[in-house]
Amino acid sequence: MAATVFIDGEVGTTGLQIRERLAKREDLTLISLPEAKRKDAAARKDAFARADVAILCLPDDAAREAVALCDGLDTRLIDASTAHRTADGWTYGFPELKPGQADAIAKADRVSNPGCYSTCAIALLAPLVDADLMATDTACAIFGISGYTGGGKAMVAEFEGDTPPGPFIYATGQTHKHLPEIIARTGLTMTPIFTPSVGQYAQGMVVQIPLYSAALKGRPDRAAIHAALAAHYKASRFVTVRPLDQVEPRENPQKLNGTNRLELAVLGDDATGRLVVSAILDNLGKGASGAAVQNLNLMLGLDEGAGL
Structure with missing residues (x-):
């Protein structure tokens, strides 16, 4: 069964690039909200609840609000903002940082994408x-x-x-x-x-x-x-x-x-x-969207280079 992915902020620069990399893949199903619902908290929370992994492509404060919306959900998160790159409980999403980092990302529920x-x-x-x-x-x-x-x-x-x-x-x-x-x-x-x-x-x-x-x-x-x-x-x-x-x-x-x-x-x-x-x-590749897709692949147990 294909994993489900929600990109919160899919019309921004990073979000568009991530969506482009994921749209043609048969091993993933993308959840998307209509334009009128993209800032609706209830609609977003429902999308988070339906996703195996959500990718946050938002300004820092909005990313923190999105994380709060996910309280109590099983949804795993990748945050492309600066908000959680040094925060406790978040795994840094640079797989090549040190031995074991890719495995840590694969097991993590909260991953912060590097700048x-x-x-x-x-x-x-x-x-x-x-x-x-x-x-x-x-x-x-x-x-x-x-x-x-x-x-x-x-x-x-x-x-x-x-x-x-x-x-x-x-x-x-x-x-x-x-x-x-x-x-x-x-x-x-x-x-x-x-x-x-x-x-x-x-x-x-x-x-x-x-x-x-x-x-x-x-x-x-x-x-x-x-x-x-x-x-x-x-x-x-x-x-x-x-x-x-x-x-x-x-x-x-x-x-x-x-x-x-x-x-x-x-x-x-x-x-x-x-x-x-x-x-x-x-x-926009290894510096942002490509890195997010690489981390997504690791978290879902897929080929690390899928879509890249």
């Missing part, structure tokens, strides 16, 4: 901390650029309107909503400086973290850092580490668009000890 920037940053930093190459109090900075779809429907409308704003840097006050989960999932005790930006293109993301070899434990070179990342992700289906000898003169944030892949690379100059770890993904 796009945080997926990249955590994927780069957590293995270095775990491999004892990076002290938890290491000072670092995270730089990145994302397509404008990462800002949701309002930003999409802004960029696709008559007077698009053009590329810009934001979150200059160092209070970006992804920082708490980056700290929580990497083990760092010093909050990184984070400088995100939005590009004049729809989707795709590159995140880079510069590191001085001299500031790391044992002064590792590029090969040592690459070995740590490669070992961590050796069994991963969706995360790859680019070979050290594969030189790309330009890092293209759009190269993985339409996929659920995350590509990591170790760049820089060993002679001067100035290194850069880099991550590329589709902010």
Whole structure:
């Protein structure tokens, strides 16, 4: 019997992408509400009650309200908002985070989908901390650029309107909503400086973290850092580490668009000890909707790559 799935917020940027990935699958049945009922609490609660898994594609406060609507129901939840990424009782939905994480997601009733920037940053930093190459109090900075779809429907409308704003840097006050989960999932005790930006293109993301070899434990070179990342992700289906000898003169944030892949690379100059770890993904794929589908597959005991 096909599992039932309800996407609460299916007309938003993330919800539409999830629905597109699930609509043609024969192993799932989608529950959908008519437009007039999408904000009706009783109709939504009935949809939650009929679903095996519900995916919340909502603003933070609305996601918390949706969770409250599910009190007393057997419905399992995936929350794509920021609301529960560091909350007790929620399993972090990055299967590649550490050994056993995918199994934890498979058994969980409450899964928090990671953010796009945080997926990249955590994927780069957590293995270095775990491999004892990076002290938890290491000072670092995270730089990145994302397509404008990462800002949701309002930003999409802004960029696709008559007077698009053009590329810009934001979150200059160092209070970006992804920082708490980056700290929580990497083990760092010093909050990184984070400088995100939005590009004049729809989707795709590159995140880079510069590191001085001299500031790391044992002064590792590029090969040592690459070995740590490669070992961590050796069994991963969706995360790859680019070979050290594969030189790309330009890092293209759009190269993985339409996929659920995350590509990591170790760049820089060993002679001067100035290194850069880099991550590329589709902010609507592995950075949001693709990740949600991957988590859904795990929770339902299906092929992890189904629909991806």
